[in-house]
Amino acid sequence: MMDDDAALLALVARGDSGALARLYQAYAGRLFGYLLRLVGDRMVAEEILQDTMLAVWRSAGGYAGASAVSTWLFAIARRQAYYRLRGQAPPPPFEAVDRPDPAPGPEELAIAAAGGSPVAGAVGDLPDHQRDVVALVFVAGLPLAEAAAVLGIPVGTVKSRLHHARAALARTLATQEVPK
Template sequence: MESDDATLLRRVARGDSGALTRLYQAHSGRLFGYLLRLAGDRMTAEEILQDTMLAVWRSAGTYAGASTVTTWLFGVARRQAYNRLRGTPPPSPSEPLDRADPAPGPDELAIAAAGGTPVASAIGDLPDHHREVIGLVFVAGLPLAEVAAVLGVPVGTVKSRLHHARAALARTLATQGVQE
């Protein structure tokens, strides 16, 4: 599949919008789940995903093959998210969420599968660098080496952050009386 993605990305670099559509179809679910975790609300995550795909369209020719296409896409998404969210306060808990699409997204499905609201609350209490690793590993499903490439840190740092995030989640859930 990765060679197919690289082929698609080369076609995108040549201006093939159909190839961009196929990349979007293949990766948008995991990208959206990750962006939803970073942004905190569905509408902003959707906007960042669109910004990401526009950036992919514009910069596909810069892909040098030093990482997998998936890693490269998550790196683009991460940069777009940080550009968009820089200086933007998170949505207030009292603000209503966008109700146009009541279906749960990939992030909500992953959290629900992991135990629902107590888990979501515990994840929300983690520091940003731990939440980001949790999102990339468990929501986006990236291997640790790809998470390291997206974040620009060594694999050992990813492992350490993941270990500390899991330990913090376990402690929080144990104090809440939630069964693991």
């Protein structure tokens, strides 16, 4: 899969919009889930996902293969989210790409359905650095090493943040009433 992703990215670098659409199909659900957990707003997460794919289109030639394509994509998504959260205007939309069906997929529907759950609320209350790690590892499903690469921190720090996040979630959820 990683070789296929790198090959797709090489095609994107050469201007193949079909390759970008295939990369989007492969990663949009996971990227959207991560972004939704990061920003907490479906519309903003969708906009950031589009900003991310535009950034991929523009910078695909700069991919050096030092990390997995998925790590590279999540790092771009994270950067785009922080640009948006800091109030910087995103780049103008890119219209030349044939986009796949924008209807939400199963992952997006599950994440949206959990949006009002006690767990989602507790995750939303975590500090940003813990919420980032939880979103990358549990929502996006990245391995610890890839999450560390996206965040630019050691794997041990990812493990520590996950440990503290789990403990905070357990404390928060233990104090909530269970519906009868």
